Amino acid sequence: MxxxxxxxxxxxxxxxxxxxxxxxxxxxxxxxxxxxxxxxxxxxxxxxxxxxxxxxxxxxxxxxxxxxxxxxxxxxxxxxxxxxxxxxxxxxxxxxxxxxxxxxxxxxxxxxxxxxxxxxxxxxxxxxxxxxxxxxxxxxxxxxxxxxxxxxxxxxxxxxxxxxxxxxxxxxxxxxxxxxxxxxxxxxxxxxxxxxxxxxxxxxxxxxxxxxxxxxxxxxxxxxxxxxxxxxxxxxxxxxxxxxxxxxxxxxxxxxxxxxxxxxxxxxxxxxxxxxxxxxxxxxxxxxxxxxxxxxxxxxxxxxxxxxxxxxxxxxxxxxxxxxxxxxxxxxxxxxxxxxxxxxxxxxxxxxxxxxxxxxxxxxxxxxxxxxxxxxxxxxxxxxxxxxxxxxLGLASEGQPGVVIVGGSTFSTALSKTLTELKIPVLVTDSSWQRLITTRKAGVPFYRGEILSEQTEYHLDLTPYEYMLAATELDSYNALVCTTFVPEIGRNNLFQLSLRNDRGDDLEELVHTIGGRVAFKEGATWESLNRKVESGYVFRKTNITQQYTFDKYLDESDEEIIMLFLKKPSGSLEFFAHDSQTRAEAGDVIVSLMPPSKEFNRIREKLEKQRNGDKNGKTKDE
Known part of the structure; x- marks a missing residue:
């Protein structure tokens, strides 16, 4: 002593x-x-x-x-x-x-x-x-x-x-x-x-x-x-x-x-x-x-x-x-x-x-x-x-750790539907009924109100949600939302869309001190993501296995594919971000946004493999 x-x-x-x-x-x-x-x-x-x-x-x-x-x-x-x-x-x-x-x-x-x-x-x-x-x-x-x-x-x-x-x-x-x-x-x-x-x-x-x-x-x-x-x-x-x-x-x-x-x-x-x-x-x-x-x-x-x-x-x-x-x-x-x-x-x-x-x-x-x-x-x-x-007793927050998406849009609706398919709790929030119209039609849980309002704290239970994606049209608002929720959610689980420097708002210097982590890859802005979804881009879920490794997945991918997040076997999520070297392991599911032609080609290749397998099977039987 x-x-x-x-x-x-x-x-x-x-x-x-x-x-x-x-x-x-x-x-x-x-x-x-x-x-x-x-x-x-x-x-x-x-x-x-x-x-x-x-x-x-x-x-x-x-x-x-x-x-x-x-x-x-x-x-x-x-x-x-x-x-x-x-x-x-x-x-x-x-x-x-x-x-x-x-x-x-x-x-x-x-x-x-x-x-x-x-x-x-x-x-x-x-x-x-x-x-x-x-x-x-x-x-x-x-x-x-x-x-x-x-x-x-x-x-x-x-x-x-x-x-x-x-x-x-x-x-x-x-x-x-x-x-x-x-x-x-x-x-x-x-x-x-x-x-x-x-x-x-x-x-x-x-x-x-x-x-x-x-x-x-x-x-x-x-x-x-x-x-x-x-x-x-x-x-x-x-x-x-x-x-x-x-x-x-x-x-x-x-x-x-x-x-x-x-x-x-x-x-x-x-x-x-x-x-x-x-x-x-x-x-x-x-x-x-x-x-x-x-x-x-x-x-x-x-x-x-x-x-x-x-x-x-x-x-x-x-x-x-x-x-x-x-x-x-x-x-x-x-x-x-x-x-x-x-x-x-x-x-x-x-x-x-x-x-x-x-x-x-x-x-x-x-x-x-x-x-x-x-x-x-x-x-x-x-x-x-x-x-x-x-x-x-049925008094615990149910399900896996959920995601709050701030900002209603075509992309937000499509992403929330994909999360729902993976049985991940999701909530889309926006202060405008008009921006929530696609979300409401899709039947995805939503909240109409200002997420930064003090009243929201008493009307909205955020306990089931461990991740937040600020996906509005305004970069400054996205940064403000993420900064506000740092004490509750933690900076590692707060994400915002890529900044748009084409409007003259040079916010790049602020990313390291305020806001959340910049999600996805360079150039994945609000406009580009919504434009891609509206032009027919699809969300694809890919299982990573011992045979089909993450490196093989990367070899088959091209610049048009945007990797969004990983779902771990434990149910936790890991979003792709600028400041991380995220790698998928066996058992993970990668969710990505890809052109419809790529998805069509993959389906066609899969069908051809199945036909060839059937033919080979018949030949052996004969």
Missing amino acids: VDSILFNIMLVGALGIFSQWIAWRFHLPAIVVMSIIGLLVGPVFGLIHPEEVFGGLFDPFVSIAVAIILFEGSLNLDFREIKGLGRPVGRIVTIGAFLAWLLGSLSAHYVAGLSWGVAFVIGGLFIVTGPTVILPLLRQAKLKPRPAKILKWEGIIVDPLGALLAVFAFEIIKFLKVEEATSTALLIFFLGSLFATLFGFLCGRGIGWMFEKGYVPEFLKSPVVFAVVIMCFTVADEITHETGLLAVTAMGITLANMHISSIDDMRHFKENISVLLISTIFIMLTASLSVDTLLEIFHWQILAFVLLMLFVVRPLSIWLSTIGTDLSWQEKTLVGWIAPRGIVALTVASYFASVLLDAGFEDAKILMSLTFALVFATVVVHGFSIRWTAEK
């Missing part, structure tokens, strides 16, 4: 991002990978001990990181998003949270053997799911919009409520058990919570007002928000412990619903920071656990408590709280099953373990073991089962 703080910061950060990469590369739940790596480098092999190395900086760093993560999550809570879901979400975060607290506390007392006081504190804490765990799972699982929105809203809103419930339970315990405690302490707690909510709201309104009036330049907007989030959390938390999370949540929701034009830039910045912080904090927390804590997890009482929380408390609280709502039984089942606990549970449990022990509750010494057992069990079980469960 190296005691250097700088070395430990480097190692923790590197391991966190490496965990994220491993999870992405092998399609694993990121939190599961981070937890395993943290345990390996911490209690198992003893390579790092973050709590010892960072000392007094450990708890403040974790607290601020959790505040930033929670703010980033709440920044996505636009009330327009839950149109039609307000009643079930409201029930789940109120009645459902209360039932989960009550049932969890009873389980902690009667099954885990905790005293009533400690049981009610930990029961309040265990209602949290939170953005640190639920958002990465939702990105991986690709659920349908309704259950995904419910889980997201519940996780972000209940996260600070769980910490507050634990504090509230502790204040009640002190009032009932400790002689010097008075009703004044309870009053201070409630006033502190009210102040935190109001302070967060005012911080959000203040920042939004300054941005709208132009008092903050663009380059300072994200740093200003970053600094105010830390200030908002710290001030509220210093006044009343654990209310800082409530303050930053109120601030994020306020900003999200002011509909500021630059909110997306802040959201993407915070999202990038949150990924780094989630990775770092999970490694730090799991690496800080002791071997004794891990061994204590296997006690039968702790295991029984975890099973009860998984299979009874959570499902029962969701089903009871959503009686009378329009949620289907499939949605209730999925939401009732998925409730992973994460960073907030671990950090707050660590705080209460010490304060409860100081208050004379000896049974609080098992809180860290109990909490980590529930966190690790829910993260692993729910991380690996969410996609499978959603598919069985």
Whole structure:
């Protein structure tokens, strides 16, 4: 072990991002990978001990990181998003949270053997799911919009409520058990919570007002928000412990619903920071656990408590709280099953373990073991089962990764029909009914609306689509569309048509910095592709095999053929682009656009081979 703080910061950060990469590369739940790596480098092999190395900086760093993560999550809570879901979400975060607290506390007392006081504190804490765990799972699982929105809203809103419930339970315990405690302490707690909510709201309104009036330049907007989030959390938390999370949540929701034009830039910045912080904090927390804590997890009482929380408390609280709502039984089942606990549970449990022990509750010494057992069990079980469960219940996005084609035209319609034949989900979007006329006649899925409009986010579910092709008549608009969707789709999966320099718009220099990858080959512009389709060019699907290799396919091709994309055996797509050396392998299907004469000659050659084969067969038989 190296005691250097700088070395430990480097190692923790590197391991966190490496965990994220491993999870992405092998399609694993990121939190599961981070937890395993943290345990390996911490209690198992003893390579790092973050709590010892960072000392007094450990708890403040974790607290601020959790505040930033929670703010980033709440920044996505636009009330327009839950149109039609307000009643079930409201029930789940109120009645459902209360039932989960009550049932969890009873389980902690009667099954885990905790005293009533400690049981009610930990029961309040265990209602949290939170953005640190639920958002990465939702990105991986690709659920349908309704259950995904419910889980997201519940996780972000209940996260600070769980910490507050634990504090509230502790204040009640002190009032009932400790002689010097008075009703004044309870009053201070409630006033502190009210102040935190109001302070967060005012911080959000203040920042939004300054941005709208132009008092903050663009380059300072994200740093200003970053600094105010830390200030908002710290001030509220210093006044009343654990209310800082409530303050930053109120601030994020306020900003999200002011509909500021630059909110997306802040959201993407915070999202990038949150990924780094989630990775770092999970490694730090799991690496800080002791071997004794891990061994204590296997006690039968702790295991029984975890099973009860998984299979009874959570499902029962969701089903009871959503009686009378329009949620289907499939949605209730999925939401009732998925409730992973994460960073907030671990950090707050660590705080209460010490304060409860100081208050004379000896049974609080098992809180860290109990909490980590529930966190690790829910993260692993729910991380690996969410996609499978959603598919069985019909709540997962169906089919293979799809393609969004922006811009209605003859070429877009023909390409979308070819994608449909290959059973690849496709959606053609355009703001003009006239440009969508061929698409509508072909029966291809379409959306009439401006893809860049903020309203589109709430009317159009883009979850099933992993690729986007900007294929409109305007090169600048294609570049703008691709640039806008980089954070959601990723630059590798964003494509735009070849630029047309004949109009004097010299955009070649911008291709490397904005927009998407230039699709197909040089000269495959909007005009040329539509002209070819209208003159009779056809889309041809060619299977590459061990015998008919990609090199042989290239030898038989000429300059008139435009290779469009490959379909891999896994169902993924790989578009041909200027900046890539795409090669097909055995099992791939190449889709290309070729002249009708070429297709006719191929069909004629195939028929001649079949006739010759039949003649040879007859000769042999004779």
